[in-house]
Amino acid sequence: MAKKFEKLENYIEEIDHYLAVDKDVEDILTEIRDHILEKTEQENGKIDEEGIGNIIANYGSPKAVAEKYLDGTHIIAPSYRKHLFRYTKILFIIHFSIICLAYVFKTGLYMFPPLFSIPRVDNFFELLSQFPMTLIYDFGLIALLLFLISQMKNKINLPWPKFFTKSVWRKKNQLFTPVKPTWYGLSFWILCLTVVISVFVHFDTLFFYSLNVDNPKPLFTPMASTFYSLIIIASVGIELICYLVRFFSNTFWVDVIKNAIFLAILWVIINFPLNSIFNDFPYFDLGTAASWVLSVLVIIYSLETFSFIYKLIRNRLHNIKNN
Amino acid sequence: MAEVMGKIETEMNRGFLQILVLMALENSMYGYLMIKHFNTLGYHVEESTLYPLLRRLEKNGLIQSQWSVEGDRPKKFYLISKEGEKMRTKLLSIWHRQNDILMKINKEIIDG
Numbered sequence: 069m070a071k072k073f074e075k076l077e078n079y080i081e082e083i084d085h086y087l088a089v090d091k092d093v094e095d096i097l098t099e100i101r102d103h104i105l106e107k108t109e110q111e112n113g114k115i116d117e118e119g120i121g122n123i124i125a126n127y128g129s130p131k132a133v134a135e136k137y138l139d140g141t142h143i144i145a146p147s148y149r150k151h152l153f154r155y156t157k158i159l160f161i162i163h164f165s166i167i168c169l170a171y172v173f174k175t176g177l178y179m180f181p182p183l184f185s186i187p188r189v190d191n192f193f194e195l196l197s198q199f200p201m202t203l204i205y206d207f208g209l210i211a212l213l214l215f216l217i218s219q220m221k222n223k224i225n226l227p228w229p230k231f232f233t234k235s236v237w238r239k240k241n242q243l244f245t246p247v248k249p250t251w252y253g254l255s256f257w258i259l260c261l262t263v264v265i266s267v268f269v270h271f272d273t274l275f276f277y278s279l280n281v282d283n284p285k286p287l288f289t290p291m292a293s294t295f296y297s298l299i300i301i302a303s304v305g306i307e308l309i310c311y312l313v314r315f316f317s318n319t320f321w322v323d324v325i326k327n328a329i330f331l332a333i334l335w336v337i338i339n340f341p342l343n344s345i346f347n348d349f350p351y352f353d354l355g356t357a358a359s360w361v362l363s364v365l366v367i368i369y370s371l372e373t374f375s376f377i378y379k380l381i382r383n384r385l386h387n388i389k390n391n
Numbered sequence: 392m393a394e395v396m397g398k399i400e401t402e403m404n405r406g407f408l409q410i411l412v413l414m415a416l417e418n419s420m421y422g423y424l425m426i427k428h429f430n431t432l433g434y435h436v437e438e439s440t441l442y443p444l445l446r447r448l449e450k451n452g453l454i455q456s457q458w459s460v461e462g463d464r465p466k467k468f469y470l471i472s473k474e475g476e477k478m479r480t481k482l483l484s485i486w487h488r489q490n491d492i493l494m495k496i497n498k499e500i501i502d503g
Contacts, residue, residue, distance in 0.1 A: 095467070096446070099422060102464050103438055106423045128439045136443040 076104060076120050079130060086134030088141070096137060100127075144211065145218040151226050152207075152214055157251050158229065159206040164255060167202060168262035171195045172269065192263070199255070243386045244379040246323065249314035257308040264304050268297050295340075299333060306330075320376040320383075327373040334366050408436060408444060410486060413479040416454055416471040425469075445469055453478050 080097050087093055104123050105115055112119035127133065144152065167186055170177045176188040189195050217224055268274055273286045273293035286293050310326045411434070415425055422442055429436050448454045453475035456467050471479065 092446070096442070098465060099442055099467050102466060103423050103442070105464060107438075110423075128437075133439045136439055137446065 071115075073115070073117055073120050075117050075124060076101060079104075079124050079127075082130035083134050086131045087137060088134070089137055100133070142218060144214045148214045148218065148226070151228070152210055154229065155210045155213075156203075156207045159210060160203055161251065161254060161258075163206055164199065164202050165258055167195070167198050168258055172262055172265050192266075195259075195262070242383045244320070244383055246314070246318050246320055249311055249318060254308075254311055254315075257304070257311050261301070261304045261308050264297075264301050268301060273297050274300050292340075296337070299337065303330065303333065320380045323376045324373055324380070327369050327376065331366065331369050331373070334362060334369065338362055338366075404436075408440070409448070410479070410482045412441075412444060412448065413453065413471055413475055413482065416469050416475070419468045419470045421466040421468050448475070 080101055083100065084093065084097060087096065089096070104120060104127065108115050108119040108123050111123070166177060167189065170186045171189040174188065174190070177186040189198060217226070264274060271286075272290075273288065274297040275287035275293060288296060306326060306329055310322050313322050411429070412425070415428060420428070422438065422445065426436060426438055426441060445454065445456075449456055449469070453472060454469050455472050456469050458465050458467055460466070
C-alpha cells in the first residue's frame with residue numbers, strides 16, 4: 069500500500085471540502101494526488117513532506133483548485149443577486165409590520181405556519197431584538213427559494229416589482245430632487261407608529277411630565293390627553309403613509325400635501341382653548357409655552373411648504389426649458 | 392495593465408488549450424506527461440487548469456479515459472475519441488481561418 073503523506077492528505081481533504089461536483093469526486097482527488105506525487109519525485113528525486121509542501125504551494129489554494137471544476141454551476145444564479153435583496157426587503161417590511169401589530173395588540177400571530185409564526189412580544193426591547201432576527205430569517209427564506217429555483221432545469225422568469233425601484237423615485241433632469249426614501253427610514257416610521265400606539269394603549273395618553281412609569285403624571289386633562297394623543301398618532305401615521313408613497317412616486321407634491329395636512333391640524337389645535345387643557349404644572353405656564361411652540365411650528369411648516377412649492381415650480385420651468 | 396494583459400491572455404489560451412489537448416491526445420497520455428510534453432514545446436499550462444479541462448472534454452465525449460496502475464500509483468490515461476477527432480478537424484479549420492484573417496489585418500497595418 070502506498071505511503072500516506074500528511075501534508076498531501078490534508079491538502080486533498082481541503083480540496084474535497086470545496087469540490088461541489090455531482091460525481092467522480094474520488095477520481096478527481098486521486099488524479100490530483102498522483103500528479104503531486106509524480107511531480108515531487110521528478111523535481112526532487114524523492115518524495116518527502118518538504119518536497120510535497122513545495123509542490124502544493126505552487127499548485128494553488130484548495131478553494132481555487134476546486135472552483136475550476138465547478139463548470140459554471142452556482143448555489144444561486146448570479147443573475148438573481150438583485151432579486152435576492154429586493155425580495156428580502158419587501159418580505160422584511162411586511163414581516164416586521166406584522167410583528168409590530170402583534171406587539172401593539174399583545175398577542176402572537178400565526179398567519180402562514182410554519183413560515184410566519186410570530187411569538188407574543190411583551191416589551192420594546194424584545195421588539196427591537198426582532199429586527200435583526202426577522203431580517204436574517206427573511207433573507208434565508210428568499211435565499212432558499214432562489215437556491216431551489218437555480219437548481220431547476222426549467223428556466224423561470226421571476227417577477228420584478230417595478231414599484232420600490234430607484235427609477236420611479238428618482239426622476240432625471242431635475243434641479244431639485246426630494247430626499248430618497250430608504251427601507252431603514254420606512255422601518256423607522258413603522259417603529260415610531262408602533263411605539264406611540266402602544267404607549268397610548270397602555271397609558272391613555274402620550275404626554276407626561278414624569279418619567280416614573282409606575283406613577284406617570286399626565287400633562288393634559290383626560291379629554292385633552294386623548295384628543296392630542298390621537299392627533300400625534302394620526303400625524304405619525306400620515307408621515308408613514310407619505311413615506312410609503314415616496315417609494316411609488318417621489319415628488320415634492322407628497323411633501324406639499326403632507327405639510328398642508330399638518331398645517332390644518334395645527335389650525336385645529338390653535339383654535340382649541342389652550343388654557344383649559346393642562347393639568348397643574350409646577351414649573352411654568354404651559355398655555356403660553358404651547359402658544360409659542362404652535363406658532364413656531366406654523367411658521368416652520370409654512371416656510372417649508374413654500375420652499376417645496378418653489379422647487380416644484382423651478383423643476384417645471386427647468387423641464388420646459390430643456391424640452 | 393499587467394492584470395488586463397493577464398486576463399486577455401487567459402481568454403486566448405482557453406480556446407487554444409482545447410485544440411492543443413485534442414491534438415496531443417492522438418496518443419494516449421496522462422496529465423503530468425501532457426504538461427511535460429507541452430513544456431518541451433514551449434507552452435506552459437497550469438495543472439489546475441489542465442485537469443478540469445480534461446474532465447470537461449471527457450464529459451462532452453471528445454476524449455475518453457482509462458485508469459492504469461503504474462508502479463504503486465494509479466494513473467488516468469486519456470485518448471481522443473471519434474467525436475473528438477471530428478471536433479479537432481473543425482476547430483483546426485476555424486483556427487487556420489482566424490490565423491489567415493489576423494495575418495491579412497497585420498499586413499494591412501504594416502503596409503499602412
